[in-house]
Amino acid sequence: MAQSMMLYWCSGSPPCWRVMIALEEKMLQGYKHKHLSFEKNEHKCEEVKALNPRAQVPTFKHGDIVVNESFAACLYLESAFKSQGTRLIPDDLAEQALVYQRMLETNNLQQKMYDVAFYDYYVPEGERHESALKRNKESLVAELKLWDGYLEKMGKASYLAGKNFTMADVVCFPVIAYFPRLHCPRERCPRLMEYYEMLKDRPSIKASWPLEWLEKPEGQDTLKNL
Template identity: 60%
Template sequence: MAKDMTLLWGTGSPPCWRVMIALEEKNLQGYNQKLLSFDKMEHKSQQVLDLNPRGQLPTFKHGDTVVNESYAACFYLESQFKSQGNKLIPDGQKEQALMYQRMFEGLTFYEKLTAVIYYEWFVPEEERHDSALKRNKEALTAELKLWESYLEKLGPNTYLAGPAFTLADVTVFPTIGTIFRYGLSAERYPNLGAYHALMKERPSVKASWPPHWLENPKGDDSLKDL
């Protein structure tokens, strides 16, 4: 099955990481993969554009089926391989509702993160303003406090939607992992810090850890003061 799959991806990209965690959780190791460079603009190469006209990563193909949006790819993998690997959508009504809620809140979380760490990448120099970056950091801080409160209510040693690991963790953890890579204080956000430590030990996360993070364990510290 995995031999019929191809993933074009970039290291350190949370959307790519989501799909890689999902593939690991569904025991779909051995898929074809190609690591592309954002710095070299390889995500705009013809190889990518032939499958993904948006010129974005991840680009995922299973047989003749192409699914490029990371959330869609994660849902697709769980749907197609329900009986394989770990079950990622709970049966319980409340558990499932919370999972979906946290998953889609995770998109807002990721947008607020990118508005800070990729500010200089996305905003032309002549349009940058310190006041705008300050507002973006304040919005990210408010978002972090919200997720910190979610985990506090659930209690220790829990996942984002309760005691079971779900698609919420598959899709949102890469954002949290990236935030800590950029220096977020686990002392200031102890529940997020505990969740981050818990997830770092999960086999699917270890197997898909961004390779350039392994090469350079010390990340940026631009979020240390949030």
């Protein structure tokens, strides 16, 4: 099955990473893939564009099925390989609701992290404002507090949506991993940092760890002053 899959990806992109974790969890090792360089703009290549008019990664193909939005690819993989590997969306409705809730809330954490960590990347020089960056930081601090509170409430050694590893962890871990990497002060989210430590050596996560993070274990310090 995995042999009929093709993933175009860039190293370190949370959307790519979550699809790679899902593939690992569903025991789909051996999928074909092509590692593209963001810096060289390789994700804008014709090969990607032919499958993805947005010219973005991940771009994912399984047989004739193309599904490029990272959350969509994850939902698809769980549905297509429901009984293979880790069950990522539980049958129990209450558990399922929490998985969907935390999964979709991840967009908030991701966007707010980008708005601080990559502010200079996204906002052209003449349009930058200290006031905007300050507001973005406050918003990110509040967001982290929320997630830390979720974990606190779930109790010791919990995953994001309960006692089992689920789709919520698949999609959110790659975002959470940016906080220690970009030197976010531990006190901003002590429970999230415990969660990070608990998950970072999980086989699916280790197997898909960003290549450039292996080469350069120290990231920039754009979250140092959070």
